[in-house]
Amino acid sequence: xxxxxxxxxxxxxxxxxxxxxxxxxxxxxxxxxxxxxxxxxxxxxxxxxxxxxxxxxxxxxxxxxxxxxxxxxxxxxxxxxxxxxxxxxxxxxxxxxxxxxxxxxxxxxxxxxxxxxxxxxxxxxxxxxxxxxxxxxxxxxxxxxxxxxxxxxxxxxxxxxxxxxxxxxxxxxxxxxxxxxxxxxxxxxxxxxxxxxxxxxxxxxxxxxxxxxxxxxxxxxxxxxxxxxxxxxxxxxxxxxxxxxxxxxxxxxxxxxxxxxxxxxxxxxxxxxxxxxxxxxxxxxxxxxxxxxxxxxxxxxxxxxxxxxxxxxxxxxxxxxxxxxxxxxx
Numbered sequence: 333x334x335x336x337x338x339x340x341x342x343x344x345x346x347x348x349x350x351x352x353x354x355x356x357x358x359x360x361x362x363x364x365x366x367x368x369x370x371x372x373x374x375x376x377x378x379x380x381x382x383x384x385x386x387x388x389x390x391x392x393x394x395x396x397x398x399x400x401x402x403x404x405x406x407x408x409x410x411x412x413x414x415x416x417x418x419x420x421x422x423x424x425x426x427x428x429x430x431x432x433x434x435x436x437x438x439x440x441x442x443x444x445x446x447x448x449x450x451x452x453x454x455x456x457x458x459x460x461x462x463x464x465x466x467x468x469x470x471x472x473x474x475x476x477x478x479x480x481x482x483x484x485x486x487x488x489x490x491x492x493x494x495x496x497x498x499x500x501x502x503x504x505x506x507x508x509x510x511x512x513x514x515x516x517x518x519x520x521x522x523x524x525x526x527x528x529x530x531x532x533x534x535x536x537x538x539x540x541x542x543x544x545x546x547x548x549x550x551x552x553x554x555x556x557x558x559x560x561x562x563x564x565x566x567x568x569x570x571x572x573x574x575x576x577x578x579x580x581x582x583x584x585x586x587x588x589x590x591x592x593x594x595x596x597x598x599x600x601x602x603x604x605x606x607x608x609x610x611x612x613x614x615x616x617x618x619x620x621x622x623x624x625x626x627x628x629x630x631x632x633x634x635x636x637x638x639x640x641x642x643x644x645x646x647x648x649x650x651x652x653x654x655x656x657x658x659x660x661x662x
Contacts, residue, residue: 360420360599364395368417368424370409372402376540376623377425380453380584383619387610392602405493407434414442417589420599426452426585426635432643433493436650444643448593449635450600451607452585454625456537457555458496459565461548463529469564471552471571474533478509487511488522488531492656495580496535499554499568501652503575513656537582538562542624555579561624580645583628585635593632604632 367385371377378400385396401409406427416422426449435444460471468474478485489496492515504510514531516522519540526534527547534541538559541548550565554577558567568577586607593600610616611629620627630638 360596360602361392361394363421364397365392365420366416366422367396367398368409368413368422369398369400370402370406370425370427371400373400376537377427377584379623380620380625381425381586383616384586384607384610387613387616388606391606391610404438405434405491406430407438407440410434410442410447411440413587413589414440414446418591418595420588420592420596420603423450423586423588423603426450426583426587426639428583428585428639428642429494429580429646431587432639432646436643436646437493437653444639445636446590447587448590449630449632449639450586450588450604451611451632452583452628452630452635452638453611454585454620455581455583455628456539456625457553457559457579457581458499458535459538459541459553459559459562460533460535460551461526461541461562461565462533462551463526464547464549466532466549468533468551469549470566471568474551475503475507475509475572477532478511479507482510483512485511485533486531487513488516488525488534489513490517490519490522490536491515493653495582495646497656498580498649498652499577500535501649501656502577503572505652506575507572539624555581578645580642583638583642585630 367381369378369381382398385398388396401412409424410431413422413424424447431447432444434440462468487500489500491497500511500513516525519536522534522536523541523544525531527544533551538561542561550562552568552571553559553562553565554568556567556569556579559565568575588600588603608631617627
């Protein structure tokens with residue numbers, strides 16, 4: 333065999349090896365896929381993801397088995413995906429800021445970018461609200477009362493580690509006021525305590541309190557624009573510009589393990605395409621609107637930046653949250 337033929341044979345063999353590697357995972361999915369939902373069934377995350385199940389099964393030709401693994405603000409579920417999702421057969425919910433917070437305030441086995449976005453589906457912003465017959469009709473009313481009665485206005489919040497608490501802490505710091513803040517441990521308890529008039533005001537998300545819409549009124553939205561669900565609630569930017577509250581938008585989406593994306597790019601691309609088509613389908617759009625949720629689709633590349641920006645923001649405000657934790661221990 334001549335030198336040329338030997339080189340040609342070696343080149344063809346090399347190309348065939350590359351082709352075999354690049355197509356090694358291209359038959360994904362060839363078995364059922366488990367959707368690990370790291371929160372309770374029936375909640376906002378489940379309501380966002382469950383309508384995708386029949387659509388994705390039809391598009392990808394495999395069953396999607398939903399497994400609910402709540403606990404530790406999502407960390408338990410994401411640990412499972414970190415351990416079992418590297419071949420794309422365990423996918424999960426993207427929930428922000430919870431995902432990045434688990435890596436900032438705890439020490440899981442995964443890094444925040446090990447769980448990589450397939451799509452951001454919907455987002456929500458903090459809303460400050462009160463019961464419908466409260467004397468407060470705006471954030472200005474609430475702030476005026478807090479100045480008059482330092483530490484006596486009772487405020488319910490679901491946790492001290494998210495974007496809601498950052499807004500509370502900055503409002504107190506920048507306006508020189510003080511609330512009687514209570515972590516009631518969960519958005520549903522924020523809602524029930526305000527509706528029951530046990531607290532003067534609560535901080536939650538617009539869609540999370542939609543089912544008690546007739547019993548509450550919005551005081552302010554931490555966003556660049558007003559919410560159509562609560563037209564009475566003006567933005568913080570307009571009501572309280574001196575408060576300088578950042579627009580930290582929570583988000584729900586679809587995610588997979590980064591290793592799946594890196595080792596089987598064709599399989600990952602197939603998942604991205606199927607999820608995008610499912611999200612834009614009339615049946616899914618109907619389900620999303622039924623829950624009052626705004627469709628804020630981002631593809632993987634845009635969503636990766638969104639997650640990284642959220643991680644940077646939460647790290648920036650970590651001292652505020654650490655200070656709240658110290659006070660709680662005293």
